Structure formats: structure tokens, C-alpha cells
Amino acid sequence: MATERLDELEDAAWRGFLVTHDRIWREIEAGLAPLGVSMAEYSVMALLGEAGRKGMRMSELAQRRLMSSGGFTRLADRLERRGLIERRRSADDGRGFEVYLTKEGRALLRKAWRRQHEDLRRLFFDRLDDDHLRSLAEIWARLAPTDDDKASLEHPS
Amino acid sequence: MATERLDELEDAAWRGFLVTHDRIWREIEAGLAPLGVSMAEYSVMALLGEAGRKGMRMSELAQRRLMSSGGFTRLADRLERRGLIERRRSADDGRGFEVYLTKEGRALLRKAWRRQHEDLRRLFFDRLDDDHLRSLAEIWARLAPTDDDKASLEHPS
DNA sequence: TTAATCTGCTTGCGCAGGCAATTATTCCGC
DNA sequence: GCGGAATAATTGCCTGCGCAAGCAGATTAA
Numbered sequence: 206m207a208t209e210r211l212d213e214l215e216d217a218a219w220r221g222f223l224v225t226h227d228r229i230w231r232e233i234e235a236g237l238a239p240l241g242v243s244m245a246e247y248s249v250m251a252l253l254g255e256a257g258r259k260g261m262r263m264s265e266l267a268q269r270r271l272m273s274s275g276g277f278t279r280l281a282d283r284l285e286r287r288g289l290i291e292r293r294r295s296a297d298d299g300r301g302f303e304v305y306l307t308k309e310g311r312a313l314l315r316k317a318w319r320r321q322h323e324d325l326r327r328l329f330f331d332r333l334d335d336d337h338l339r340s341l342a343e344i345w346a347r348l349a350p351t352d353d354d355k356a357s358l359e360h361p362s
Numbered sequence: 363m364a365t366e367r368l369d370e371l372e373d374a375a376w377r378g379f380l381v382t383h384d385r386i387w388r389e390i391e392a393g394l395a396p397l398g399v400s401m402a403e404y405s406v407m408a409l410l411g412e413a414g415r416k417g418m419r420m421s422e423l424a425q426r427r428l429m430s431s432g433g434f435t436r437l438a439d440r441l442e443r444r445g446l447i448e449r450r451r452s453a454d455d456g457r458g459f460e461v462y463l464t465k466e467g468r469a470l471l472r473k474a475w476r477r478q479h480e481d482l483r484r485l486f487f488d489r490l491d492d493d494h495l496r497s498l499a500e501i502w503a504r505l506a507p508t509d510d511d512k513a514s515l516e517h518p519s
Numbered sequence: 520t521t522a523a524t525c526t527g528c529t530t531g532c533g534c535a536g537g538c539a540a541t542t543a544t545t546c547c548g549c
Numbered sequence: 550g551c552g553g554a555a556t557a558a559t560t561g562c563c564t565g566c567g568c569a570a571g572c573a574g575a576t577t578a579a
Contacts, residue, residue: 211479211482214492214495214496214499215487215495217495217498217499217502218490218494218495218498218499218502219482219486219487221498221499221501221502221503222383222498222502223383224502225502225505225506226379226380226383227428228507229505231428243535245535245536262557263557263558264556264557264558267558271384271385271388272536272537273536273537273538274557274558274559275536275537275538275539275558275559275560275561276535276536276537276538277536277558278558278559278560279535279536279559279560280535280536282559283535295557298544298545298556298557299543299544299545299557300543300544300545300556300557300558301544301556301557301558302557302558322368325376328505329376329505330372330376332504332505333375333501333504333505335371337375337497337500337501337504338371338372338374338375339371340494340497340498340501341374341375341378341379341497341501342371342374342375342378343494344378344490344494344497344498345374345375345378345379345381345382346378347489347490347494348382348386348485348486348489348490349382350385400565402565402566419527420527420528421526421527421528424528429566429567430566430567430568431527431528431529432528432529432530432566432567432568432569433565433566433567433568434528434566435528435529435530436529436530436565436566437565437566439529440565452527455526455527455574455575456573456574456575457526457527457528457573457574457575458526458527458528458574459527459528
């Protein structure tokens with residue numbers, strides 16, 4: 206039956222997941238704060254950094270960030286107002302935009318990257334060895350949504 | 363040097379952590395939504411459920427939830443307006459309140475608990491065996507903040 | 520006892536992001 | 550080609566929460 210109490214091990218695994226995520230997330234955001242970017246903003250810039258010259262579509266960025274398109278529009282507004290990104294009307298689809306990092310954006314991304322990774326080392330990687338990392342990778346893979354899950358989202362029974 | 367790129371394993375472990383948390387969190391919130399409670403609200407009610415007759419202080423609930431006191435006041439307002447909790451002026455400290463679940467609150471908590479745990483089984487426990495859970499528990503323990511971390515928060519160098 | 524300080528909670532304000540409605544463009548069937 | 554459905558992005562409105570200021574009530578120092 207699915208409603209029995211969690212046993213001790215389950216509880217430790219689940220609660221730890223929640224509180225550890227919460228804490229590390231906050232610390233990394235706090236580290237980024239002096240640069241004036243949130244995690245959400247940083248990770249958009251990081252995606253754009255990977256995309257390079259090709260840029261990325263607004264809609265794709267929003268999807269990758271798991272944000273609503275409306276919310277993403279405003280996030281992009283903020284970054285654009287600060288001169289960190291640039292929107293260019295897409296040549297082959299007049300409804301859409303391609304988004305690029307500006308020079309300033311790339312410079313800030315590098316700084317934020319450094320800062321983020323110092324914190325990540327300190328909070329995460331320095332405390333785990335490769336076996337732990339392998340366990341985590343395996344666990345995330347197991348927890349990844351299956352096609353069934355996706356199907357049931359689209360056609361709820 | 364702390365700024366080198368993440369290797370593949372590190373990347374999988376860290377990125378997986380972020381996306382898995384995000385996804386499972388959203389799914390559980392979606393499961394709770396029909397009952398009209400957010401995760402934050404649910405977990406406050408769960409704390410109150412554990413506290414039982416003794417109730418809990420506003421300030422302690424806020425701390426446990428890692429929320430600002432202002433934010434927590436409003437969360438409590440919402441729950442109180444819906445008749446799920448009750449605030450009683452503390453007898454031995456006239457500034458404070460003790461908070462209790464009402465009958466309705468306990469009833470809703472049971473429903474939410476069931477729902478939450480079904481989802482948790484499906485999304486988390488059914489996909490992991492005890493070895494995985496043990497690995498997770500150990501990893502969370504290693505990542506837990508040390509006294510050093512706390513000290514450096516209070517006396518930043 | 521009284522003044523100064525501290526603590527627990529609330530309130531005003533601001534921001535980020537979700538949802539639903541809207542606008543502009545593209546795609547599809549004919 | 551043309552009209553209707555789909556899609557990209559934006560906007561208005563609302564909610565949840567953090568921060569900082571305010572207000573009791575409690576505690577400490579004189």
C-alpha cells in the first residue's frame with residue numbers, strides 16, 4: 206500500500222534530497238548575487254554560451270529552463286536591458302527571435318562561471334569521491350522520466 | 363584550480379541533481395494542487411502534524427521551512443483563513459503565537475499525505491533499491507554543512 | 520522603576536514568474 | 550491564392566515571497 210509511513214532510510218534519502226538541494230541552491234545564488242544575476246539568469250546565459258554564434262530561440266531557452274514563455278520574456282527583457290544579451294528577429298521565421306550573448310554578456314558569464322564553480326567545488330565536489338558521483342549519475346538516470354510518464358502527461362487517463 | 367571545466371561525471375551528477383529535483387518537485391506540487399495546497403503549505407502542516415497537541419511557534423516553523431518571518435506570516439494567514447490552522451497567543455510570551463492544526467487541517471493533511479506518498483513512490487522509491495537509498499543518505503550526510511560553514515556565515519572573513 | 524535594547528510577529532513595498540488573453544506570423548487544406 | 554488552425558512572443562493581472570520598517574511585549578542595566 207502506498208500510504209504507509211516512510212521508513213528511516215527512505216526518509217533520510219528523501220528529506221536529504223530536499224534540504225540539500227535547497228541549501229546548496231541558496232548558497233550558489235548568494236555567491237552569484239554580487240554579480241547581479243540569479244541562478245535562472247545565469248543558466249540562460251550559460252545555455253547561450255554553449256550555443257555560441259548560432260544563438261538560441263526564445264522558445265527553446267524557455268523550454269530548457271522549464272519556464273513559461275511569459276516568464277521567460279521578462280527574464281530576457283532584464284538581461285537585454287542590461288546589455289548582456291541581444292534579440293534578433295529570426296530570418297526564417299518572422300514570429301521568433303534568436304538570442305545571443307553580447308560581449309558584455311560573455312564577460313559576465315565568465316565571471317559568474319568562475320564564481321559558481323568555486324562554490325560548487327566547495328559545497329559539492331570536494332566532499333564527494335568518484336564512487337559517489339557515479340552513484341548519483343546512476344540514480345538520476347533511474348529517476349529520469351520514462352516515455353510512459355510523458356505519454357500520461359499528454360493523454361491523462 | 364577551481365575554474366576548470368566540469369568533467370563528464372561531475373556534470374552528470376550535478377546537472378542531474380538540479381533537473382531531477384526540479385521535475386520531481388513540480389510533479390509533487392501538481393499532485394497536491396487539486397487539494398489546494400502548495401508544497402510549502404503542506405510541509406508546514408506536516409510539521410504541525412508531528413508537533414501534535416503542543417503546537418509550534420511561528421518563528422520555529424519559519425526557521426524549519428527556511429522562510430523569512432514575513433513570508434511565513436502570510437503563509438500562516440492563508441492556512442488560517444481556510445480554517446486549517448489556528449494561532450493562539452502564547453501563554454508565557456505575549457509576543458508570540460503557538461500554531462495548531464484544526465480538525466479540518468488534520469483531515470486535509472491526511473489526504474495530502476496520501477497523495478504525496480503515492481507520487482513519491484511512483485517517482486522516487488519504486489525506482490530505487492536500498493543500495494541507492496543508502497548511497498543517497500551517505501551523500502547527503504557528507505554534504506551537510508559543517509560547523510565551519512556555519513561559523514563562516516556568521517563571521518565572514 | 521525606568522530607559523534602552525532585543526525579540527516575535529506583522530505590514531508595505533517590490534520583484535520574479537505563472538496563466539490567460541492578445542498580436543503577429545507561419546503552416547495547412549483546398 | 551485564401552481562410553482557418555497552429556505557433557512565437559508579449560502583455561495584464563495575480564500570487565508568493567524576501568527585505569526592511571514598524572509595533573508590541575520581554576529582558577537587561579542603571
